[in-house]
Amino acid sequence: MxxxxxxxxxxxxxxxxxxxxxxxxxxxxxxxxxxxxxxxxxxxxxxxxxxxxxxxxxxxxxxxxxxxxxxxxxxxxxxxxxxxxxxxxxxxxxxxxxxxxxxxxxEPEIETxxxxxxxxxxxxxxxxxxxxxxxxxxxxxxxxxxxxxxxxxxxxxxxxxxxxxxxxxxxxxxxxxxxxxxxxxxxxxxxxxxxxxxxxxxxxxxxxxxxxxxxxxxxxxxxxxxxxxxxxxxxxxxxxxxxxxxxKQLNADNLIRQEIAKRYLSEIKNDNIVLPFYNNTKDHVFHVFVVRVEDRNNFVSYLKKHHIETLIHYPIPPHKQEALLYFNNLSLPITEKIHETVVSIPISPILTDLEVNHVIKILNAY
Ligand SMILES: Cc1ncc(COP(=O)(O)O)c(C=O)c1O
Missing domain, CATH: 3.40.640.10 (Type I PLP-dependent aspartate aminotransferase-like (Major domain))
Incomplete structure (x- = not known):
C-alpha cells in the first residue's frame, strides 16, 4: 500500500x-x-x-x-x-x-x-x-x-x-x-x-x-x-x-514535493481527473496534491484497490458543519462543489520514483 x-x-x-x-x-x-x-x-x-x-x-x-x-x-x-x-x-x-x-x-477560485x-x-x-x-x-x-x-x-x-x-x-x-x-x-x-x-x-x-x-x-x-x-x-x-x-531539511523537502507535483502534472493525462493549478514557481509547496473528480467514491475505491491511500481535504465545508447552524443556509456553490469533488493523492518528501510511477499509471488507467 x-x-x-x-x-x-x-x-x-x-x-x-x-x-x-x-x-x-x-x-x-x-x-x-x-x-x-x-x-x-x-x-x-x-x-x-x-x-x-x-x-x-x-x-x-x-x-x-x-x-x-x-x-x-x-x-x-x-x-x-x-x-x-x-x-x-x-x-x-x-x-x-x-x-x-x-x-x-x-468563495474561492475553483482553479487555485x-x-x-x-x-x-x-x-x-x-x-x-x-x-x-x-x-x-x-x-x-x-x-x-x-x-x-x-x-x-x-x-x-x-x-x-x-x-x-x-x-x-x-x-x-x-x-x-x-x-x-x-x-x-x-x-x-x-x-x-x-x-x-x-x-x-x-x-x-x-x-x-x-x-x-x-x-x-x-x-x-x-x-x-x-x-x-x-x-x-x-x-x-x-x-x-x-x-x-x-x-534544516524544509527547503530540500519542499523541492522534492514540487518535483513530484511536476511529474503528476505532466504525466497524468485523464479527462476524468482535473489536476490542480500550478505556475511552476516556488509559490506552491504542495502540502497536499489535490485533484477533482465527479465520481469520488468510485475513484477512491479504485485507488484503494490499487494500493493507493487517499484523503479528502475536506469532506464538509465549514458553513455546513453542525457546529455552525447559524450559517448552514448559506449558499456557496463553488465551495460546495470543491468539497464534493476533491481527493488528495500521496505526495511527500520520501515518496519513491517507483511509487510516483505507480500512482501515475493507476490514475491514467482510471
Ligand atoms: C489551514 C489551517 N489552519 C489552521 C490549522 C490549525 O492548526 P493546528 O492543527 O496546529 O491547530 C490547520 C491545521 O491543522 C490548517 O490546515
Missing amino acids: IKFLDLYNINKRFEPEFQKKFQQFLDSSHYILGKEVTTFETDFASYCGTNYCVGTSNGLDALTLIFKAYILLGKLQEGDHVLIPANTFFASVLSVLNSRLVPVFI FNISIQEIEKKYTSQVKAIMPVHLYGQLANMETINAFAKKYELLVIEDAAQAHGAENNSGIKAGNLSHAAAFSFYPSKNLGALGDGGAVTTNDAVLAETINKLHNYGSEKKYEHSLIGCNNRLDEIQAMFLNIKL
Whole structure:
C-alpha cells in the first residue's frame, strides 16, 4: 500500500539527531521556554524573513492569539467582520469565532482553491476590519491583490500559513512575511511538522509580537507579574527541539514535493481527473496534491484497490458543519462543489520514483 503520508519514515530520517538532542534535553532539565524555543523563534523568523516569531501551542492558538492581541491593542473590536475563505480547514473559522469576531465566507477560485478577489470586493462592507487569506494546500493566495485591497479599505491582513511553510512569491518573499501577521501550524503532517502539537506567529510588528509574547504566557513578561489576562499557549520545548532539527531539511523537502507535483502534472493525462493549478514557481509547496473528480467514491475505491491511500481535504465545508447552524443556509456553490469533488493523492518528501510511477499509471488507467 502506498500510504497517503508515511510519517514514521519521514521522521525516521532524523532519528539519530533526535536521540542525541533528547539526551541533551534530559540533561538540561529545562522543560519550558528554554533555549530550544528561543533558537526556533530566532531561526524561524529568519527563515520567513520576519523580525519576530513567537512559538505557540498549535496553529489554531497562533491565529487566535493574533486576533486577541489586535483586540487588546484596539485595532479590532469584538463584533468586527473578518473576510475568510469559505473553503478552509475548520480551525481558521474557529479562530475568528473564538475571538468574538464574525466570519464572512468568501468563495474561492475553483482553479487555485484560493480566495477570489472578485468575491472579496462583492462581500466587503464597512463592518469588515480584517481579511484572512489561507494559503490552501500550500499555494500562496494572491497576496499582492489582497494587500492592495486591504490598503484601500484600511484592513488588517492575517495570513493563515498553516499549510505553506516555505512557499515564496516571485520576489522571494515567504509565507509568513506577506501580511501584518501570520500563523503557522506544526501539526505532525505539515511540511514542517513536530512530533506533537506546535505553532507560531510571525510578524514585523514589534508591539504585536510583544503582546502575543505576554498573552501566550499567562499575560506575563516577568515571572509572577501579569499585565494582561493571558493564557497558556506556549510552544513546548521538546517540540521546538524536533522542529530545530527538521527546519534544516524544509527547503530540500519542499523541492522534492514540487518535483513530484511536476511529474503528476505532466504525466497524468485523464479527462476524468482535473489536476490542480500550478505556475511552476516556488509559490506552491504542495502540502497536499489535490485533484477533482465527479465520481469520488468510485475513484477512491479504485485507488484503494490499487494500493493507493487517499484523503479528502475536506469532506464538509465549514458553513455546513453542525457546529455552525447559524450559517448552514448559506449558499456557496463553488465551495460546495470543491468539497464534493476533491481527493488528495500521496505526495511527500520520501515518496519513491517507483511509487510516483505507480500512482501515475493507476490514475491514467482510471
Ligand atoms: C489551514 C489551517 N489552519 C489552521 C490549522 C490549525 O492548526 P493546528 O492543527 O496546529 O491547530 C490547520 C491545521 O491543522 C490548517 O490546515
